[in-house]
Amino acid sequence: MKNNDQEYGASADAIEFHYGTGNEYFATWLGKSMAYSCALWDENDPDQSLDDAQFAKIRHHIEQSRAPGQSRVLDIGCGWGTVLLPLVKQFDVKNAVGLTLSESQANWINEHPDPRVEARVESWKDHDPTAQYDSIISIGAFEHFAKLGLSADEKIAIYREFFSRCHGWLGSRGYLSLQTVAYGNSLTEDFDTFIAKEIFPETDTPKLFEIAAGCERLFEPIVIYNHRDDYRRTLRAWYSNLKANRARCVELEGEEEVARFEQYLRLMAYMFEVGGLDLYRLTLRKIDNPKQP
Numbered sequence: 037m038k039n040n041d042q043e044y045g046a047s048a049d050a051i052e053f054h055y056g057t058g059n060e061y062f063a064t065w066l067g068k069s070m071a072y073s074c075a076l077w078d079e080n081d082p083d084q085s086l087d088d089a090q091f092a093k094i095r096h097h098i099e100q101s102r103a104p105g106q107s108r109v110l111d112i113g114c115g116w117g118t119v120l121l122p123l124v125k126q127f128d129v130k131n132a133v134g135l136t137l138s139e140s141q142a143n144w145i146n147e148h149p150d151p152r153v154e155a156r157v158e159s160w161k162d163h164d165p166t167a168q169y170d171s172i173i174s175i176g177a178f179e180h181f182a183k184l185g186l187s188a189d190e191k192i193a194i195y196r197e198f199f200s201r202c203h204g205w206l207g208s209r210g211y212l213s214l215q216t217v218a219y220g221n222s223l224t225e226d227f228d229t230f231i232a233k234e235i236f237p238e239t240d241t242p243k244l245f246e247i248a249a250g251c252e253r254l255f256e257p258i259v260i261y262n263h264r265d266d267y268r269r270t271l272r273a274w275y276s277n278l279k280a281n282r283a284r285c286v287e288l289e290g291e292e293e294v295a296r297f298e299q300y301l302r303l304m305a306y307m308f309e310v311g312g313l314d315l316y317r318l319t320l321r322k323i324d325n326p327k328q329p
């Protein structure tokens with residue numbers, strides 16, 4: 037990896053190390069949606085497809101952020117554009133802007149250009165929009181905003197900066213719909229260094245109190261779900277897809293890389309199953325006139 041260009045969170049190189057593995061490789065097991073985050077499953081439907089559950093998640097965030105019919109919506113950590121296209125095609129949004137640190141993801145989005153969609157290879161820290169947004173969505177990116185080894189105070193300072201930026205970009209009483217993995221009943225030392233070193237370098241997940249301290253007096257929490265079992269089910273579905281297409285995956289990325297991903301998907305599924313990790317979906321509303329301490 038090259039030099040770190042993000043002071044506190046995962047650098048562009050660290051992000052590309054994981055997400056740049058190969059678009060076709062990810063497409064083989066993520067499914068049609070190319071969503072690389074926890075889906076929203078119907079617990080009464082054991083036969084629900086991954087694509088269906090991913091779309092339910094996308095709809096959830098679009099609705100929670102009050103985006104349908106709006107002019108400008110921002111997706112922070114837009115991945116392969118899974119939210120950007122539905123926003124403009126199905127939910128009547130005029131302009132959808134996505135930020136990612138991964139060139140491969142932006143290239144994927146730009147292979148199917150839509151004049152209403154703009155994918156930028158840019159960190160939220162460098163984003164400087166020319167006009168306000170009506171709604172903001174961020175799914176599965178917050179996990180990368182702080183590095184392993186920072187103190188709680190340092191993490192909170194980063195999260196506070198993130199929420200302050202979102203606060204400034206949103207119109208009056210605007211909504212931010214946020215999804216993130218977080219520590220559950222676990223300590224940093226409970227985690228295998230395999231994930232930190234070989235899967236998601238320069239990345240530490242938040243704790244709920246750090247998110248709360250980060251957004252205090254900037255956003256009021258309207259809804260908070262912990263859907264950790266949804267992530268167990270999503271990881272199992274990805275694992276089954278990878279197994280079913282193993283030969284092709286090995287052809288694309290090699291045996292060692294595929295075995296590494298299998299280990300990571302199994303390990304993460306276990307952590308969600310036992311409650312070591314949580315999965316939060318938060319609906320936050322901008323407080324227009326924050327009190328100063």
Ligand SMILES: C[S@@+](CC[C@H](N)C(=O)[O-])C[C@H]1O[C@@H](n2cnc3c(N)ncnc32)[C@H](O)[C@@H]1O
Pocket residue numbers: 045046051055070071072073112113114115116118135136137138141158159160161174175176177180181
């Ligand atoms: C797990 S993927 C989730 C992608 C997408 N939201 C989805 O649900 O499929 C994490 C995304 O966060 C982006 N990301 C990480 N750190 C970022 C930062 N500082 N600024 C903008 N995007 C970032 C990555 O480039 C990647 O697109």
